[in-house]
């Protein structure tokens with residue numbers, strides 16, 4: 206078996222009396238999509254935040270590419286190759302779609318401190334950005350202002366920006382949120398391909414997508430991982446059915 | 455060409471032709487007004503890098519304007535009294551050379567902006583406004599109490615500083631110097647806005663978490679922007695002191711910071727020529743309304759209110775419509 210790309214070990218985090226993460230342990234293996242599911246308020250976004258570096262765990266550690274990154278900032282983790290998408294789109298709304306995609310490319314390639322050359326004429330960066338846009342199907346929107354995109358297109362752009370980092374692992378917080386049935390379906394197909402480039406830790410509510418994509422599923426309830434297993438194992442797990450899926454699932 | 459570019463070209467040309475006409479018509483006061491527009495516009499171009507591009511609402515840019523002014527005042531006063539600034543450990547003498555004064559003003563205000571920025575940028579929002587204001591006021595009171603350089607009364611310089619090959623006492627020649635520096639600064643600001651740095655700074659303003667997740671440190675970008683911004687405003691300060699042949703703590707007062715910000719709001723924040731248009735309107739109003747009443751600021755206040763309420767893009771926004779940040 207391969208070493209995990211990302212591993213969360215015994216992570217706990219409290220907000221006052223509220224335990225948002227309780228001794229959470231999970232791995233992301235090369236080539237896999239590991240889905241993290243659980244009811245609203247279970248602590249999924251909080252866990253993602255701790256993996257990405259926005260929040261520090263109270264205890265436990267996070268390892269990425271064999272390195273303990275618990276003490277590293279968001280920026281340092283991004284530079285190591287952690288590509289993240291947000292539950293609520295975090296994009297430069299006044300800028301064009303292409304400019305947003307280029308931002309990822311220039312940040313990842315450490316070319317931020319250039320003061321004179323027009324960045325849009327930088328061929329290398331532009332190519333990286335355009336490739337990512339093409340892959341998510343936003344090529345014909347490249348010159349549009351991001352605030353003019355539909356909700357679904359913004360979700361696609363979120364993924365494209367993360368891709369421009371050429372990450373070693375993706376962490377995606379509800380990428381399908383608010384997408385219609387056809388939007389979810391095409392993003393599902395896309396993520397199915399993307400896993401070959403880098404494994405994906407996928408927080409998702411859309412169960413059709415989760416069951417279609419996931420190699421493994423972890424179920425988070427009240428900050429605690431109550432089960433980890435293959436799709437079939439999780440479907441069959443009585444505790445999960447009771448706590449989350451509803452008995453008729 | 456976009457409408458904004460056409461309008462910018464028109465503004466550049468008008469700012470050049472007006473003093474040339476005044477020169478021909480022998481109206482030196484009008485040349486001085488145009489020079490004032492160019493210099494205050496330059497101060498605004500500086501602030502616009504922090505405020506327009508970076509979203510850093512600094513109410514302390516008078517600090518840099520004043521430091522530039524005092525750089526000129528101190529160097530020139532030592533030159534006119536033939537007393538060196540210091541003799542140990544090495545000799546530093548005053549100077550009446552504009553280029554040297556500009557370099558000193560640029561460096562001194564850049565260093566000040568770096569230090570003030572390094573502390574202020576740890577905060578944001580209202581706290582940032584208050585901290586920059588506080589630093590400005592500290593320098594203001596320091597200048598008042600600095601009796602070696604005139605304290606509250608300020609410093610007079612008898613003869614305008616020199617520029618190789620030009621007679622700077624001739625208003626039109628001094629105007630040309632100010633105008634060329636303004637245009638260089640605007641060229642720099644326009645390249646900056648379209649550069650990799652500008653893209654990242656703009657994104658860090660709109661969505662700092664996104665910047666971090668792609669490996670960009672907003673604090674560092676903003677500090678560089680604040681330093682560049684302070685340096686340009688400092689250069690304007692040196693020119694302004696040279697225009698008046700006088701520097702006083704007023705240059706460092708919070709009202710000065712407020713006025714520079716008013717140029718941006720009037721003309722259009724984050725618009726390349728916003729500060730120039732704003733400074734021009736400000737000075738025209740000051741001249742016309744100032745003759746009628748000492749309370750012309752009330753009219754200015756009403757105008758500002760209207761712009762903030764109904765025309766967020768300032769005058770350039772009204773003329774040229776919404777901004778396009780392409781290409």
Ligand SMILES: Nc1ncnc2c1ncn2[C@@H]1O[C@H](COP(=O)(O)OP(=O)(O)O)[C@@H](O)[C@H]1O
Pocket residue numbers: 220223225243244245246247248249250251252
């Ligand atoms: N910064 C915070 N301060 C206090 N409580 C928080 C904070 N962030 C999240 N929480 C709480 O932690 C719990 C888990 O939230 P979250 O991780 O967003 O859940 P999920 O993403 O699974 O819906 C919720 O009860 C939420 O209210």
Ligand SMILES: [Mg+2]
Pocket residue numbers: 249250251292
């Ligand atoms: Mg969430």
